[in-house]
Amino acid sequence: MSKILIRNGRFLDPSTDTDLPPGAGELLIENGRVVAFETGGNPIPEEGTEILDAEGAWVVPGLIDVHAHLREPGQEYKEDLASGGTAAVAGGFTQVACMANTAPVNDDPSVTKYILDRAEKESPAKIRPIAAATQGLLGEVMTEMVALKEAGAIAFSDDGATISDAAVMRRVLEYSRMADAIVIVHAEDCALRGAGVVNEGTVSTKLGLPGNPAAAEEIMVARDIRLAALTGAKLHIAHVSTAGAVHMIRKAREAGLLVTAEVTPHHLTLTDEDTMGFDTSTRVAPPLRRQTDVDALRRALADGTIDVIATDHAPHASYEKEVEFTEAPPGMLGLETAVAVCLDLVRDGTLTPIEFIRRLSTNAAGLLSLEGGSLKVGSVADVALIEPNQEWNYDPARGFSKSRNSPWAGQSLTGRVTATIVDGRLIYDHERGVLIR
Ligand code: DOR
Numbered sequence: 001m002s003k004i005l006i007r008n009g010r011f012l013d014p015s016t017d018t019d020l021p022p023g024a025g026e027l028l029i030e031n032g033r034v035v036a037f038e039t040g041g042n043p044i045p046e047e048g049t050e051i052l053d054a055e056g057a058w059v060v061p062g063l064i065d066v067h068a069h070l071r072e073p074g075q076e077y078k079e080d081l082a083s084g085g086t087a088a089v090a091g092g093f094t095q096v097a098c099m100a101n102t103a104p105v106n107d108d109p110s111v112t113k114y115i116l117d118r119a120e121k122e123s124p125a126k127i128r129p130i131a132a133a134t135q136g137l138l139g140e141v142m143t144e145m146v147a148l149k150e151a152g153a154i155a156f157s158d159d160g161a162t163i164s165d166a167a168v169m170r171r172v173l174e175y176s177r178m179a180d181a182i183v184i185v186h187a188e189d190c191a192l193r194g195a196g197v198v199n200e201g202t203v204s205t206k207l208g209l210p211g212n213p214a215a216a217e218e219i220m221v222a223r224d225i226r227l228a229a230l231t232g233a234k235l236h237i238a239h240v241s242t243a244g245a246v247h248m249i250r251k252a253r254e255a256g257l258l259v260t261a262e263v264t265p266h267h268l269t270l271t272d273e274d275t276m277g278f279d280t281s282t283r284v285a286p287p288l289r290r291q292t293d294v295d296a297l298r299r300a301l302a303d304g305t306i307d308v309i310a311t312d313h314a315p316h317a318s319y320e321k322e323v324e325f326t327e328a329p330p331g332m333l334g335l336e337t338a339v340a341v342c343l344d345l346v347r348d349g350t351l352t353p354i355e356f357i358r359r360l361s362t363n364a365a366g367l368l369s370l371e372g373g374s375l376k377v378g379s380v381a382d383v384a385l386i387e388p389n390q391e392w393n394y395d396p397a398r399g400f401s402k403s404r405n406s407p408w409a410g411q412s413l414t415g416r417v418t419a420t421i422v423d424g425r426l427i428y429d430h431e432r433g434v435l436i437r
Contacts (some may be wrong), residue, residue: 002050004029004426009054009385011039013061014358015374027059029381032424037377052426054385057418060357061373062094062382064364066262067159067184067238067310068335070096070127073114074103079315079402081115085123086400087313087335089428092384092417095365095372096125096335100132101160107132107143109151116152124427124434126382128154128368133172133183139163142171145179154368157184159238160285164190166223173233182234182260182367187220187245188212188286197326199287203272209325212287214242221245225252228259236367237261239312241286243296250305260367262310263297265334265341266407270294274407280321280328281405284314287330298350307363311338315403333406336399340413343388347414353388381424390416400434 011018011025018025018039026044028036038044070084079087081098088096098115100106106115112129119127131153135141137160145156156176163169163185176183193216198204200211221237225248228235240246240261252259266284271291275282282288300306314331321328338360345351351359365373371380391414396404420428428434 003048004052004421004424005044005046005049006052006054006059006383009057009059011059011375012354012357013375014354014362015061016376017354019354022055027375029421029424032381034375034377034379034381037375052419057385057387058353060384060386061361061375062384062420062422063092063360064095064370064372065093065311065313065335066097066308066364066368068096068098068313069101069315069331070098071102071315072118073111077402078317080122081119081127082122083400083402084313084335085119085125085127086434088125089420089422089434090400090417090430091335091337092339092386092420093125093335094382094384094420094422095128095370097128097130097154097368099130099159100157101137105132105137107135109147112148112151112153124422126422128370130155130157130184132156133158134163134168137161139165139168142168142175145175145181149179149181154370155182155184157186157238159184159186162186162188162190162220166227169224170227170231173227173231173235176233177231182236184236184238185220185224186238187217187224189216189219192216192219195326197283197287198275199272199289201272201290203275207275207278214244214289217242217286218244218248221248225257225259228252228257234258239264239267239286239310240297240306241267241289241293243293246296246300246305250300253305261306262308263301263306264310264312265338266332268294268297268301268309269341269344270407278325279407280323280325281332281407281409283325283328283330284332285330298345301345301359302350307359307367309338309342309359311335315401316405318404321405331405333396333401333403336401337394337406337408337413339386339417340415341408343415346388381421383421384417385419386415387418388415390414392416
């Protein structure tokens with residue numbers, strides 16, 4: 001395997017709080033590992049190396065997405081492990097945790113193993129399956145967590161659906177301790193949400209669309225925090241969208257509970273006002289909220305109340321989205337645009353570059369107990385190069401996902417992933433495309 005020498009970039013490693021000015025660092029990769037990280041200005045000999053000139057770029061640990069829908073098995077017309085894994089590396093993600101709402105649902109070790117086998121053959125990014133917490137995502141009967149973990153599942157979630165029965169949720173949390181895995185919840189009281197498709201408020205009234213109140217999320221976040229206290233389990237709250245939920249998560253953490261949380265690029269940057277044109281790509285679950293919620297989410301990400309940015313990449317076919325707003329399935333693409341969209345938080349001073357990368361990589365590795373999130377010598381050589389000032393036009397038709405449901409379609413974005421290395425191999429280069437599967 002070739003040696004890769006990266007130089008001239010701005011090296012950012014949250015795992016060691018390293019932020020080197022451009023040109024001050026050099027990184028050598030060999031046999032899938034970081035074998036040298038020179039920070040003192042001494043050049044690493046170039047002999048026998050492939051040089052990757054990172055001028056103008058940040059050199060960061062490969063990004064890790066803790067929440068994506070890759071649709072295989074069963075809905076390959078929306079996405080599959082090859083297209084989703086390729087979209088991932090084009091977005092700087094070297095590892096992706098994929099949700100269990102496939103067809104069949106990933107509630108059986110045979111499905112977990114199938115995903116891992118297919119991913120090994122097809123995906124340029126490393127795929128980490130999240131198994132269902134209940135069979136068929138029905139919220140009734142628990143899955144065999146230990147067997148699923150042994151098959152390769154890294155966490156448990158019924159994402160897309162809520163476990164409405166508190167007694168079932170309690171058992172899930174109790175058993176997750178035995179399996180030593182976190183439970184990721186989609187917190188939404190289904191009865192209260194009803195047919196709601198946008199945030200309940202002025203915008204839902206103006207549009208005449210059924211509203212989904214913030215309280216639907218907050219009631220479930222409150223319940224699950226209580227159950228985390230009862231069971232001592234590790235609870236992770238997916239796609240937090242309201243200021244009220246943020247407040248409860250902050251209190252739970254102050255109380256020492258093992259509660260973590262994620263926020264999506266869209267909940268950090270868009271509001272329900274963005275739905276005013278009835279663009280169905282803005283229909284997501286939970287819905288886009290108000291500016292005050294966005295502000296609270298940004299503050300929570302900055303102060304550590306929210307641990308990670310997760311894409312909730314949710315591809316849907318055009319024919320499914322090109323319908324009445326109320327009929328469109330919820331979800332939007334995220335893997336290829338997350339970096340550019342979220343760099344807004346660096347530009348406005350909410351996050352420093354190193355804290356930005358911490359939330360997209362190092363914290364995600366810690367959350368799911370994955371190797372990665374570091375450029376330290378000895379680390380797995382998963383690396384991304386990001387040019388934070390490069391402008392580009394996002395056209396989903398020219399992207400790698402099979403679907404096109406993005407509210408950023410046709411827009412000019414700033415900040416681009418220019419290269420991605422997985423296990424020491426240059427897998428993606430944005431000028432040459434995908435180099436190896
Ligand atoms: O918007 C969403 N889409 N939210 C979810 O929780 C599920 C997802 C999907 O599977 O499409």
